[in-house]
Amino acid sequence: MFEVRDRRAKDAIERLKVIEEKWQKWWEEEHIYEADPDPSKPKFFVTFPYPYVNAFPHLGSAFTILRVDITARYKRMRGYNVLFPQGWHATGGPIMAAALRLREGDPKIIWTLLSMGVGDDELEKFKDPKYWVFYFTKGWKRDLKRYGMSIDWRREFYTTYLNPYYSKFVQWQYLRLKEKGLVDKGEHPVVWCPKEKKVVGDHDRPDEYAGISPTEAVIIKFRTEDGTVFPALTYRPETVFGVTNVWVNPEAEYLTAIVDGEKWIINEYASRELADQKHEVKVVGRVRGVDLLGIMVQNPVDGRWVPVLPASFVDPDMGTGVVMSVPAHAPFDYRGLLDLQERPDLLERYGLDPSIVRGLKPIPLIRLEGYSEIPARDAVEKRGVKSQEERWALEAATKEIYTKEYHTGILLEITGRWAGMKVSEAKEEITDWLVSRGDAVRVYTLPERVYCRCGARTHVKIVSDQWFLLYSKPEWKRLAHRAVDRMKFYPETLRAEFHKLIDWYKDWAFTHRNELGTPLPWDESWVIESLSDSTIYMAYYTIAKYLQHPEKYGIRPEQLVPEVFDYIFKGVGDVEKVSERTGIPASLLKQMREEFLYWYPVDLRISGKDLIQNHLVFFIFHHTALFEEKHWPRGIGVNGWVLLRGEKMSKQKGNFILLRQALDLWGADATRWAEIMGGGDPGLDDANFEPDVAEKAALELEEWIRFASENYNADAREEYTTVDMWFESVMNRLIAETTDHMEETKYKSALVTGYYHLQAAYRWYIRRAGRPNKDLLRKFIETQTLLIAPFAPHTAEEVWHRIGKKGSIVFAEWPEADTSKIRPEIEAAEEILKAVIEDAREIMKFVEKPRRLKVIVAAGWKYNVLTAVLRHRQEGKPLKDSIREALRELEGQVPKREIGNLVKLLVKYPEVLSRLTPRDVEMRHLKEAADFIARELGLEEAIVIAEEESTDQKKKIALPGKPALVLE
């Protein structure tokens, strides 16, 4: 699918790969990225959310972790002691489900594994979920190393009971949360497989059923004279006021069942679903739908008697199989009723007298702007629907009417005390009222059929003794808000978003079954679900170095009683006693405590935007519950996905690249480069990876190695000229700008500024100066290499050594902008020069064979005026006022008859204010560049003269920063 076609790029990449491997090996041997507490240095702790290890990293995950690595590298160069650890996430269902599916021989799983390079002979091993964890953990680590990640691998770990050390840590967390009253037991609706008796997550279903979750619905009871209940399931209980009849499917079979002591007519599906939702259901008989027709039932809200009628659109397998009919507001009902009225044979077929529907008319109960009294009729007629069999059109009509009525519909008089209210406001109240009268029951159901992977039809079950994290608690929310107030966000707009999310969060069901994870400490039949075991594990990194290495520190999992973590993370308890109780040496406990205190809190957590609404909120919540305020997170950075050639990556479409494939194709540095160039600034926009950019990057990087090593000690010019002054100014300014971008994690901007702009400046410098100044050339080579070091660390390290620097560039000092070298007036003068050349080019289009250019620099008094104007502008005055003020100040010092002309020019070219520079500087600069101008334009000569000395008529249009030009 992807290949490097360009021959030169291909060769360059191969050479770069050799260099990359060399330095990776060296870094590892030197333990460069292993960070231990060092009180003499400030620390910086940066993390990437541990990935779920059911596949290898692709360009998307690689992008986010690259932003973490760049942060780590930059901070090291700024003198920080940086901790960048990495762990692996195995908690949850997908791996388990995939392993089970493989045992069943699912071709999709086989294909997925084979496409990631798993050998045929190895497939067998993946039937064990553990193998997935080990296999992909290893794979990730290998890929990240090749990618040049500056990770301290001593702190690596994975989750679940497979790692008892980590499980102990998670259990400590939940024991303490429970003590604080932040977890509780409750009920929770889930999608349930009655055959396998388990919750059916997305990974347990065929793809077409993914994403469908339980929705709230209401069953309204329509009773016959003898009390038999026709339970109509509806999403719109408020429309009960407009019921004209009840529908059943005449071809279906119904059950009679005793539900909570009443006799109900329901379908098989509802009998199962209700039984799983705390209702007592006892099936006592069966009845054909056709035999229910014509029965009269009573509308509970107004006592009207309405008939049970046949409708083919009633799905006998959904809901209860009984539907209430509101023809004024439900297109299906409207059309269904019309069918019966227009075609008496439909009724006669079931032995019903057509007179039964003669008097039935839609009963409006909602007023909807832009529609008649009967919106359902409008929607049906608009689409020309002729029969209830036209499902698709009726679905569309239903969607239209439901949505509009819900949001803008107003209830009519017929609804009694709700008249005048909006549907969206009255709905819940009406439901409560119906329920309180015993005329309705709240239930959960699925809006569509959902099948389990095992083939069974699922329904909604209410799970009891489900455990919840009580995010709804106001005290907890308050703490979380406070944390958000104190944090730094990249981009800053995230702050408001997090405040909203914290308010929005309700309680979270945090225990699952049949998944990998850590057992709930007080009820091991549950496992703590994946988001909930990943909230504060950054603290675990600080001590994973000790816990995960029993060969070195001798700690066993069973020694990790809760008191150990209390002591390490909170300083609670007596260390000697904890030591005595656990057998862990007190000195080691103290060391871990010290290490935690040194590294914590997390300074910056960088993640993809997908984790904003879940993990990152949990991350904040749990820290505030468990840690002292000084240990709450300090920063969050977020970035978008990675598109590949402008499209979402998708295995199906074939535009999908694993990190390892990218590394094979372009090597580490070029891949990193292209990822950042695709959109490395923080934010919610997606980045776009272009393979061509990676190829180009490889060429540029190799070129830089060549250029730097050939020129660092090369012979160059000794004297220091104005042009050198210009380049030195630009270089320092670009350093400052790049540094600002780095601080904001705007890595694309930093790379554009620190590399592309600097390179462009150097090119112009050479064009201007011919040969570079010797000192500046060296400075340029050093600066450029340092500025790209976080992005292309291997290339930078190579250059660093080739030019004879000692030590690793990893710890080299980030360039400091020398602000004394930044000379705005020189840069402005250079801008003027460029403008002169550009303008002259424009004029040359119209002049035949010019030989000479006269550059007429504006008269001195004009500079005085503009200087004053600029001063007023900078005070915030509008342009016009600034000019007026300036002229008033300088009254008598300017030639009156020329004022009008100057004002006109200034209004036309306000940009000259931005490059206003002292007249002598402009004059000198242009004079020195006269030969250059002539050369650039292909003229014999260019001369620079003052307006005062010129006799040309043109001289009048000269402005400071925009000399008059005369070509002859």
Next chain:
RNA sequence: GCGGGGGUGCCCGAGCCUGGCCAAAGGGGUCGGGCUUAGGACCCGAUGGCGUAGGCCUGCGUGGGUUCAAAUCCCACCCCCCGCACCA
């Protein structure tokens, strides 16, 4: 629906917070020139329309508004993307 992000020149993409230097950075593509045995490599120029002196006109989703001045600020509308809880 709720919440969030976005619509810029042939394409990608910066700018928008802090209005004028924005016909709008930088790439890519295309065209022309240079270098060269050749080049997909490198360098220079052009790339909305018109224009025989540096100009004029049109223009940053659509329609209004504020302002001496708007891609940038305000209002309304249209369109696209993402999340909404057992998917990590």
